[in-house]
Amino acid sequence: MAMDAGAAAQKALTKVEKLVAMSASPHLEEARTSAFLACRLIREHGLQVCAHRPSAASAPGVPTPGVPHRQPQADPNGFRRIRVRHPGHCRCCGNPIAPGEWALWCRGNGLRHPLCAN
C-alpha cells in the first residue's frame, strides 16, 4: 500500500463523480445509496466539491444537478426523503400525497413525489 494521499483522493473523486451520476437513477434505492456513498467519500477524503470540472465530459445543454455540499442526509437538490404524516399535494404534478407515502420535502418548497423530482 504505497498510494499517497493525493492519489487516493483522486481515486475517490473519480468514484464520487460516478456515484453522483448514478444518484440521478430512476431506481430510488440505487439513487439514494449512490448519493449516500458519494457524501461519505466526500467527507472521508475531505474533497472539495467545485462547480468547475475541467475534465467533465458532460454533454452541453444538459443541466448538471447540484453537487451536495457536505450535507449528510440531504439529496443534491436539498430535498429530504420523508414519510408523509399529513395529506398534501405534490408541487410538481399537483396530485395528492397520502399519509404513509414516501415523498421528498424541502423547506420552503413543499412536497414532491420522489419520481416527480427527477
Ligand SMILES: [Zn+2]
Ligand atoms: Zn407528483
